[in-house]
Amino acid sequence: MxxxxxxxxxxxxxxxxxxxxxxxxxxxxxxxxxxxxxxxxxxxxxxxxxxxxxxxxxxxxxxLNFAPLKALQQANARAGDCPELRLRLFIRDFMLMLLDENNASTQCRIMARELADPTPALDQIVREAIAPLHEFLGELVREIAEKKTGEAELRRCVLSIFGQCLFYRHSHPVLQRLHPEMRYDDREIEAIARHIAEFSLAGIRHSAGAAR
Amino acid sequence: MxxxxxxxxxxxxxxxxxxxxxxxxxxxxxxxxxxxxxxxxxxxxxxxxxxxxxxxxxxxxxxLNFAPLKALQQANARAGDCPELRLRLFIRDFMLMLLDENNASTQCRIMARELADPTPALDQIVREAIAPLHEFLGELVREIAEKKTGEAELRRCVLSIFGQCLFYRHSHPVLQRLHPEMRYDDREIEAIARHIAEFSLAGIRHSAGAAR
DNA sequence: AAGCGTATCAAACACCTGTTTGAAATACAA
DNA sequence: TTGTATTTCAAACAGGTGTTTGATACGCTT
Known part of the structure; x- marks a missing residue:
């Protein structure tokens, strides 16, 4: 048959x-x-x-497989109503995807590598994965800033968050040489994620405070 | 002769x-x-x-030529006593180096490209350029945080700042597709630098506030 | 002007890349 | 079992890479 x-x-x-x-x-x-x-x-x-x-x-x-990234967003949308908490969760899950060696989803790592030099698939990656992700994080930041921040500034906040997250993956060879004792175990990843979340929340609130 | x-x-x-x-x-x-x-x-x-x-x-x-980066640090050290102001200046000059097409110093851009995949020169770059730069920014952040922040957290603040800065250079191909209307002219670079500085200052102060 | 060391050049080298080929092996239906 | 379509394989292909070679041209001192 x-x-x-x-x-x-x-x-x-x-x-x-x-x-x-x-x-x-x-x-x-x-x-x-x-x-x-x-x-x-x-x-x-x-x-x-x-x-x-x-x-x-x-x-x-x-x-390429965009399912893990989509799943991350959907799980986050179902995580409750508090945008601050959701941002913390998002960053934590995202960093686990990017850094955890045991994580089966190499997807994020493939895409992270493509950011720098364009491949034939970059247009597809941007359209199907990166753009929705920026959109998603933009909404989250907008809620946290309570609409007190302009569009351009809001976009820069999103870039600041992604910039911090991706830096740890992208510059891994350098960080390994700078801080040879550092290992990306679960405890360290959690600490990094917590730092980025708190650092960014303070930045977003500051942006919202300095109303323009 | x-x-x-x-x-x-x-x-x-x-x-x-x-x-x-x-x-x-x-x-x-x-x-x-x-x-x-x-x-x-x-x-x-x-x-x-x-x-x-x-x-x-x-x-x-x-x-490779590390002089421009060293000059940036030396000029910054002579810029006065207020660490907040010096951080703002540093980020502005650094972003101009990274993004300004008219900037003669392609040095930063070469090194930024090497971060991801190690070349035979990466060890030298880390030793002579990146490590001193992190050291320098670490001192600056320490002054701003007024010693209320632990070493690990302080280091993560430095990484957050560099992460934001380098993201604009590293992910340029992606950002161009995401926001086709954006140009890296002087006005835009200044705005980006101002955002990163304010965003980061808020983050650092927050870290210092939550004394652990 | 002759001699000598240096710098340039076209050509070739050895190796690696993605891709193609045509034959051999395998799977499957009649 | 036979015939056909699919899948695998070693080998070759065409093009690109960093590097080497040996002859040629040049600059400079004597």
Whole structure:
């Protein structure tokens, strides 16, 4: 029988390739990742990527998965009515996604790497993941500022928050050299998230206070 | 006569290569930059880089110039006694270095690109530029917090400030897609710097207030 | 002008990249 | 079992990378 849900050998190699690709893309970035290493990890032939996904670009497009980010936003929207608390929760979950090595979702890390040099998939990433995320955080900040802040200033507050969060992932090689004793274990991630939340809440309230 | 300050033809190509290299490294990053493009811009032969600098790594090492960053710190130290004001000035000058297209110092931009993926020169960059910069900003934050903040929290404040600043450079491709109307002209850079300074001052004071 | 060390150049080198090829192996239906 | 379509594979391809080579041109002292 040829049911639509059959798991063929082909599907298995596809899955192995996607899994390996996510790991390698997250580790080396799109440009730095090589098809040969991906195939080595997936125990597949070099030609497999082009057979199953057409090209390296096609592999990246299918390796992207925006579900974890969307889930984060939906869970946060259901977390209650207090915007300050929701911001704290959001930052904590976001940092766990970005930094926790045990976290299965390498998605955020792949996208974080693409921020700097544009890949063919950047437009899609911005449209489907980053723009909604900024929108979401913008609403949250707006509630906290109680509409006392202008649009441009509000947008800059959102950028300040993302800037702080992404810095820890983006500059990891540098931070490791600056503070060799620091490890991204759960306790440290929680402390970082708490700092960013409190730091940012103070900044937002200050922006709202200096009504322009 | 063979004085030590003669400007030979060789020195001229050296200078042209260094100039071209700084531009290409800042634009494409170390990995993305090709020797052939650098030599094309410098109107030199492909073999010139290896003749004058030994290798691509050697070219990067000589292309780095930490003077502008040191000058920024020294000028800031002479700017008066009020630490809040000095932080505002520091952030403004730093952002001008990072974002102003007319700014001659591509140095900061080269280093900013290297943060993400380590190059052979990263250790040198951290030792000679980034570590002193963090040290400097740490002292400034310590004065503002009036010693009411623990070391770990103080360090995180410094990271929050750098995170916000570097985000605008690092995520420029994304921000361009998110807000196509935004331009990094002088007025905008000043506004960004003012926001980051006020946002961060509020955060630092909050940290100092919640004495632990 | 001759000689010598330096600088430049086109060309080639060795290696790595994503991709393609055509044959071999496998899976599946008749 | 036979025939057909799909999947895998080693090998080659075309293009790009940093680097090296050996000849040529140049600048400078004698």
């Amino acid at each position: 040829t049911g639509a849900t059959d798991i063929t050998a082909s599907d298995q190699t596809r899955a192995r390739l996607l899994d390996a690709a996510r790991g390698v893309f997250a580790q080396h970035g799109f440009q730095g990742a090589t098809i040969r290493e991906i195939c080595r990890r997936a125990e597949a032939n070099v030609a497999a990527v082009n057979y199953h996904f057409g090209s390296k670009d096609g592999l990246l497009a299918e390796a | 063979t004085g030590a300050t003669d400007i030979t033809a060789s020195d001229q190509t050296r200078a042209r290569l260094l100039d071209a290299a700084r531009g290409v490294f800042a634009q494409h990053g170390f990995q993305g930059a090709t020797i052939r493009e650098i030599c094309r811009r410098a109107e030199a032969n492909v073999a010139a880089v290896n003749y004058h600098f030994g290798s691509k790594d050697g070219l990067l090492a000589e292309a």
